Amino acid sequence: MTTAALELIDLRKSFGKTEIIRGVNLAVGDAERHAIIGPNGAGKSTLFNLITGRFPQTSGEVRLHGNNLAGKAPFEINRMGLSRSFQITNIFPKMTVFENVRCSLLWSLGYKYNFWSMVGRSPDLTEGAEQILDQINLLNRRDLPAGTLSYAEQRALEIGITIAGGADVIMLDEPTAGMSHSETDYIVELIRTVTEGKTLIMVEHDMGVVFGLADRISVLVYGELIATGRPEDVRADPKVQEAYLGAALEAEH
Amino acid sequence: MNNPMREDQITTDPAKPAQRMRAGSMTFAAMPWVIAAFALLVMPFVFTDNSAITIMNQMAITIIFALAYNMLLGQGGMLSFGHAVYAGVGGFACMHVMSNTDFFAMLPLPVLPIFGGLFGMGLAMIIGSFSTRSAGTVFAMISLGVGELIAACSVIIVAFFGGEEGVSGDRTYGMPFFGVEFLQQIEVYYLIAFWLMLSALLMYLFSRTPIGRMANAVRDNPERAEFLGYSSRWVRYYSFIFSGFFAGIAGGLFAINYEIVTEENLNTASSGVILLVTFLGGVGFFFGPIIGAIAFTLLQTVLSLQTDLWAFYAGTLFLATVMFFPGGLAGLLMMHVPAIRMGKASKLVVPYIITLIPALIGILGLAALVEMTFHFRHASFGDEEMTVFWTTFDSHTAMPWVVAIGITVVAFAIMRRMLPTLKSAWAEANAAPKANASSQANSSSQGGAA
Numbered sequence: 001m002t003t004a005a006l007e008l009i010d011l012r013k014s015f016g017k018t019e020i021i022r023g024v025n026l027a028v029g030d031a032e033r034h035a036i037i038g039p040n041g042a043g044k045s046t047l048f049n050l051i052t053g054r055f056p057q058t059s060g061e062v063r064l065h066g067n068n069l070a071g072k073a074p075f076e077i078n079r080m081g082l083s084r085s086f087q088i089t090n091i092f093p094k095m096t097v098f099e100n101v102r103c104s105l106l107w108s109l110g111y112k113y114n115f116w117s118m119v120g121r122s123p124d125l126t127e128g129a130e131q132i133l134d135q136i137n138l139l140n141r142r143d144l145p146a147g148t149l150s151y152a153e154q155r156a157l158e159i160g161i162t163i164a165g166g167a168d169v170i171m172l173d174e175p176t177a178g179m180s181h182s183e184t185d186y187i188v189e190l191i192r193t194v195t196e197g198k199t200l201i202m203v204e205h206d207m208g209v210v211f212g213l214a215d216r217i218s219v220l221v222y223g224e225l226i227a228t229g230r231p232e233d234v235r236a237d238p239k240v241q242e243a244y245l246g247a248a249l250e251a252e253h
Numbered sequence: 254m255n256n257p258m259r260e261d262q263i264t265t266d267p268a269k270p271a272q273r274m275r276a277g278s279m280t281f282a283a284m285p286w287v288i289a290a291f292a293l294l295v296m297p298f299v300f301t302d303n304s305a306i307t308i309m310n311q312m313a314i315t316i317i318f319a320l321a322y323n324m325l326l327g328q329g330g331m332l333s334f335g336h337a338v339y340a341g342v343g344g345f346a347c348m349h350v351m352s353n354t355d356f357f358a359m360l361p362l363p364v365l366p367i368f369g370g371l372f373g374m375g376l377a378m379i380i381g382s383f384s385t386r387s388a389g390t391v392f393a394m395i396s397l398g399v400g401e402l403i404a405a406c407s408v409i410i411v412a413f414f415g416g417e418e419g420v421s422g423d424r425t426y427g428m429p430f431f432g433v434e435f436l437q438q439i440e441v442y443y444l445i446a447f448w449l450m451l452s453a454l455l456m457y458l459f460s461r462t463p464i465g466r467m468a469n470a471v472r473d474n475p476e477r478a479e480f481l482g483y484s485s486r487w488v489r490y491y492s493f494i495f496s497g498f499f500a501g502i503a504g505g506l507f508a509i510n511y512e513i514v515t516e517e518n519l520n521t522a523s524s525g526v527i528l529l530v531t532f533l534g535g536v537g538f539f540f541g542p543i544i545g546a547i548a549f550t551l552l553q554t555v556l557s558l559q560t561d562l563w564a565f566y567a568g569t570l571f572l573a574t575v576m577f578f579p580g581g582l583a584g585l586l587m588m589h590v591p592a593i594r595m596g597k598a599s600k601l602v603v604p605y606i607i608t609l610i611p612a613l614i615g616i617l618g619l620a621a622l623v624e625m626t627f628h629f630r631h632a633s634f635g636d637e638e639m640t641v642f643w644t645t646f647d648s649h650t651a652m653p654w655v656v657a658i659g660i661t662v663v664a665f666a667i668m669r670r671m672l673p674t675l676k677s678a679w680a681e682a683n684a685a686p687k688a689n690a691s692s693q694a695n696s697s698s699q700g701g702a703a
Contacts, residue, residue: 048538052480054476069698073479073484074476074479074480075478075479075480075481075482075483075484078479078480078481078482079482083480083481084478084480090474090476090477090478091474091477092469092470092473092474093468093473093474094472094473095469095470095473099466099469099470102466103466103467103469103470103481104481106463106466106467106481106482106483107481107482107483108482111463112463113463113464113465113487113488113491114462114463114464115459115464115465115491115495116462117462118458118461119461119462119464119466120461132277161477161481165481165482230615
């Protein structure tokens with residue numbers, strides 16, 4: 001058996017006495033599109049933050065391509081091929097759209113802490129950044145400060161920054177949060193194209209968004225995965241209906 | 254496989270801003286640098302007397318220091334309250350090289366500032382190793398603490414800092430540089446001007462390198478930068494080291510120019526001044542600190558000849574900058590770029606004149622009142638005459654006060670009446686692009702969503 005792109009082994013996290021993540025086991029294969037859904041407060045974002053090294057876990061392991069990520073700083077995890085977006089738009093607001101993308105290319109193109117070459121004279125950076133801008137349909141916003149973009153455009157830029165570094169494991173935290181229906185459709189389509197051939201792990205609140213996109217879905221409720229499987233199986237699972245969809249239906253009424 | 258398609262798209266649409274900017278970003282804009290170099294060359298022929306050259310020397314040194322400071326504040330988002338330390342230590346190092354006469358006799362003077370730079374850089378490497386762990390309050394507090402600490406060291410480690418009288422030397426003992434011994438101010442001027450051009454150019458180029466770009470990214474959003482593979486701390490550390498180097502160069506030039514360096518060069522007051530200079534000029538643009546240094550040096554030298562209260566006016570100006578135009582003088586200038594691009598800047602000329610002239614008179618009136626109050630409180634008995642704006646009068650009689658207050662009030666009243674005209678002219682001069690941009694944004698976000 002090949003090693004999973006990302007593997008969680010009995011992952012736990014407590015804040016004080018409260019256990020937020022209560023023993024999560026999950027293996028996501030190469031090039032799989034995996035969605036983690038769950039009601040508000042289920043711990044989805046916390047799980048994300050544990051995987052990406054934003055918080056240290058209390059116990060358990062996170063393995064990226066078989067390598068244990070314990071004690072690694074976010075920048076080290078990123079260099080190992082994992083990239084993430086944020087639930088709250090997290091871009092460089094005062095820099096131009098182009099600069100945002102170019103900065104996200106620097107490390108992966110091997111520039112590191114280089115202080116002797118000019119970014120403006122590096123065609124690989126300029127072309128690479130424009131290719132990404134083309135993919136996320138922001139070429140015509142190229143020279144505007146990123147902070148002035150519309151919300152949907154900022155979300156698209158966030159995805160662009162996340163994929164630009166060429167990481168093979170992409171994690172998106174509620175990429176469609178706060179969007180209208182048409183914007184959601186647009187972003188889902190964008191995610192589908194830009195993550196072609198990569199491992200995608202995304203957190204979503206709304207099952208409908210991920211239904212057509214994900215190969216497998218996990219349902220997280222109160223810090224535990226209550227089901228993992230193909231979308232239709234998960235949807236049919238009575239436990240899921242009770243714990244999650246039921247609650248969602250109630251909320252709608 | 255993606256490439257040909259993309260190139261196609263670019264060549265078929267030459268009007269695309271992306272294409273234009275791409276061409277622009279590939280060519281280094283040399284023009285401003287050529288103009289600056291030319292201006293530096295001819296300045297001594299325009300302002301020939303020695304005091305003018307002294308002022309220009311001071312200005313150039315302050316420019317280098319302010320640019321170095323802005324590598325932290327503007328480019329890297331680090332607010333330092335103790336940056337004079339690096340300039341000061343660079344200055345002391347150069348002074349000691351000068352005092353080492355055997356070695357100095359083999360060293361051409363123009364090379365000396367490098368020692369200042371290296372010492373500034375070395376100190377920055379030590380201090381930065383712990384101070385750049387985070388930006389924000391922690392960094393600011395550490396910089397303040399280190400600043401105080403080293404200033405205190407200056408009276409403890411007398412061998413290096415020379416105690417209260419500082420360290421002095423003689424720059425003319427250096428090896429003659431193509432026959433030039435730097436006996437005259439004008440020779441020193443060109444030495445400093447050379448270093449100004451070189452340092453400014455290097456600092457500008459630094460901002461265009463990968464690490465320079467990441468300094469901006471870390472300033473804007475350190476956490477996001479971490480998730481792009483960069484350690485925010487290392488990015489800040491690099492900026493800090495380079496900034497320390499150029500601050501040290503400025504200190505070295507100070508040592509050459511004044512031939513004395515004292516505790517004053519590295520104390521907290523000097524650190525405060527450079528923060529003030531940089532902020533006044535504007536931290537958002539590379540050239541901001543240059544304008545700030547020029548403006549502040551003029552205040553400090555020219556205005557201080559006119560009034561004892563120059564620091565009061567400088568402080569007021571700083572306060573006004575922070576409160577009303579946080580982009581600084583550079584921001585104020587760049588505000589006009591859209592109107593100029595559209596060729597509508599001329600609409601602003603008349604409204605500016607009719608608003609700013611009364612405003613200026615009002616401000617001068619206020620200044621006169623400040624001067625009169627100062628004189629009224631401090632004049633010795635029997636010496637009650639004073640001169641303000643070429644007018645001599647007795648500050649202890651009512652008439653001058655009535656006149657000054659009257660002029661001030663009337664001037665500000667006129668200014669207030671003219672303000673709406675200026676506001677509407679401003680709106681008119683900037684109207685079109687805004688309407689345009691917002692309609693564009695609307696149409697495209699709809700397009701994006703569709």
